[in-house]
Each structure stands twice: as C-alpha cells, then as structure tokens.
Amino acid sequence: MNEALLRSLTPSVLAVLVRRGADFAAAEDAVQDALVEAVRVWPATPPRDAKGWLVTVAWRRFLDARRADAARRRREDLVDEEPAPGPASAVDDTLQLYFLCAHPSLTPASAVALTLRAVGGLTTRQIAQACLVPEATMAQRISRAKRTVAGVRLDRPGDVATVLRVLYLVFNEGYSGDVDLAAEAIRLTRQLAARVDHPEVAGLLALMLLHHARRAARTAPDGSLVPLAEQDRGRWDTASIAEGVDILQAALARDRLGEFQAQAAVAALHADAPTATETDWVQIVEWYDELARLTDSPVVRLNRAVAVGEADGPRAGLAALAALDASLPRHTAVAAYLHERDGDLATAARLYAEAAHKAPSLAERDHLTRRAARLNTLRRH
C-alpha cells in the first residue's frame, strides 16, 4: 500500500465529513482513526474505492464518537443516519483546508502541525518525531490549534500567502524521525499548485524542487556541511532541477514577480552552472536586488553582499557588507568568507572562529570551526 497515496486522500475525505455537518475538530479525529485503520486493514483486503472506504469508516467513527459524547452528556436527541451526500461544492474543499490550517490566528508552530495532520494526513506521533517534541505535547498543540480555528467558516477563500509561508516553514524544518518534511512540503505544495493558479505557488514549488535536488550533495558521509561551491554537482538530482526550472519559467512568464519566484531564480542560476566558477553571479546580484525591493529583508542584503563579492570581487562585497547591521545572523561568517577571498587569512580565521561561536546550528558551527582551523594551519606553514 502506498502511504503517500493514502495520505493524499486525507483532505478530501475530511472535507466530505465537514460538508455533511461534522465540526472540523471531530471530523479530523475521525479521519485520523480511519487512516490508522486503513494502514492496518488494507494490506490484507485492499478496497475497490479507497476514498469511499475512508469516508465510510471515518463517518462511522465520527458518529460513534458523537454518540459516546452524547451518552456522556445524557442527551438522546441524536439523529445518526447517514445524510445524503450534498451537491458537489463550488469551492474546492481541499483548498479551504489549506487556508484553515494556515489561518492567521494560529502561531507558526501550530499552523505547521495542523497542516501536517489535516492536510498531510500524518499521525501525531510522526509530527512529534519530526519536530523533536513528545507526542503528548504535539497532541496538545494540535488540539489547541483545532480549537483556535473552530469558529472559522470553511467557505471563504483565504490568503494564499499565509499558506505559502507555512509550507515554506515545513520545508525548512528538514527531516528527522521517519518522515521527510522537505519531501512532504513538496507534496503539499504540488497538491496546492494543482488547485491554485498563482505564480507565487509555482515559485515556491520551484524553489523547493531546486533546493531538494541538491540535498544529497549538501552533506558529507560524516554528516558535515558541504558548501555550494564544493558540492559534487554530479550528485544533484537533474530531473528535479529540470522540473523546477520549467515551473519557474512558466511562472516568470506571467510577469507577476514575488519573493518565492525571485528566490527560485537564484537557486536556478546555481543549478544551471556546470561548475561553481561558471556561476552567473552578475545575474544573481540582479535577482537579489529584486528580492531586496520585494521584501526589504536584511537577510537578503546579506546574501546580496556575498553575491557582490563573487561578481565584483571581495572588496566590493566587503563594502556592501559594511552598510549592514553587524548583529545580523551570519554577518560574521560572511565577513570571514570575504576576507578569506581577499587574502587576509589572519582576519578571516579570527572571524570564522567568532562566527562559529555564534552559529545557530551544530553543522554550521562545525563547518565554521573547520574553516578557522584550516586557515590557522595554513598560516603556520
């Protein structure tokens, strides 16, 4: 049984229950139960109609739960026959679920968790493992999120930008446990792109595909980080790159530029270079100029300084860097790199060590420490 296929049915099954009048939180629980049941039963007795099977089981679970609930509250006025499935809704139910799970009233962590469960069909345990928190904590995070959106109506279109931000967060969470969140983010974004005709959705999908294509080359067998310039480009996934570039080009042709398209354009230029030295840095600087115009993010200007250093030489990069706030994350690491390129190994080594001290991740800290150690060794010889 293909688990991804099973999970791809999650949002539409959930939508059927909601359309039949189940409240979102209870429907979501019932669908989870049905998914667990499917994993147990399908290998021996595969259903003819997978979605129909899930709807039937989930609806039965929902009625059982409501009956148990009602019994607890000593209510006996329940109508529990199965209603006729209503006319097909004009709005896309799956799309409405994306909007609901990324609702602005949710914190980023809650939106990520709820999206993974209600749209992605992951179990609470899988989400907890992927986010490295206890299952009980994740269960509470999800049920709070469901309460937060309980009063939100499912029939209004939301803001696609909020959905994209959540999917981008899921992608950047990386992977641990038995779930690859980056691959899951791609699956969910692809599913969204099939429903929404929006160049930024395409831009995000392209961005994810282009970055995911390089994943095998990003880490050495010992787990250490391999910088872009030193990656074995033969290990990049060319099919994924080709797909990302195609999607991006179609999006850019529509002339409605947004930050994800611009970020994907930078990733595409890297993917396009047969060797690091053949990278078109001049064009990359231009895309960072666009990005700075679109987002005004200091991180973008920091990345731009790196690109300027490659396009116009390290001195130009250092000049661009000098205009930025030195307390920005990774500012010191960029300064170290540009000084190294400029031949000032003593300053570079000192700054690499300082950057390692401030690094936000273990892999980056190890990487920067190794850079400092390498320069210090060179200087002794």
Place this chain on the structure above:
Amino acid sequence: MAKYLLLKHYRGAPAPVNDVPMDRWTPEEISAHMQYMHDFAARLEQTGEFVDGQALAPEGTWVRYDGEGRPPVTDGPFAETKDLIAGWMVIDVDSHERAVELAGELSAAPGAGGKPIHEWLEVRPFLAAPPTVTE
C-alpha cells in the same frame, strides 16, 4: 519552532531576590513551590510547548578515559566547582521572546513566605538543524 533550555543552578547564578535556602522554608512553602513547578510544566504541555524537565542531584562524579584496557578514572565531587546545575526544562516555542516570558514565569515560583523567589534562570537556545534553504 525553536527549542530552549531553561537552566536552574544550585550555584553559580547571581543571588535571587528572595534568598532564603530551601531548608529554612516551612514544609508548606516547599509543597507550594513543588506544586507551582508541577503546574507550570503541566500548563506548558497543554499549550504544546513542553519538551522535557528534569532535576539533578547536586553531587556527581567526574569521569575520564584512562587508556586502553584500563577502567576509567573517577574523581569528585568537587565542592569548589563554581557552577552547579540543579535542573532544567526544555521548551519548544515560537520565539525567543516567548522563551524569556516563560523563564520569567518560572522564576516567580514561590519560596520563603510564599513570595516569588525571583531566581535567575539561564535561557540557552538549542543548536538546531540547519535550514534547507541557505543562499
């Protein structure tokens, strides 16, 4: 989306405002303190922010490798060690501000006279996995 360690020290932190050693509290004050800590953790589990909480014995043993085929060398405890960890709580929150807010609440745990201890807690971010998108 980011994990923080809230670190409580037996020694090595600046003195709290309500600086009375626990053995001079009343039993009821100790119970109230424990209840506060318990409730705090339970509340964080409810908000989906709790990861782990542990208390440590004050005395430990120092251990190091002593060469092939030899048992490890042990030493200590060293009474003079300046910094002594008492326990920790690990939280998973949306922002550094939230981590600081929670540490502030934890520091308000009641001590002698039922008044907040105003104990200094150390808030340390975890080194995370690097993000997928880097350039």
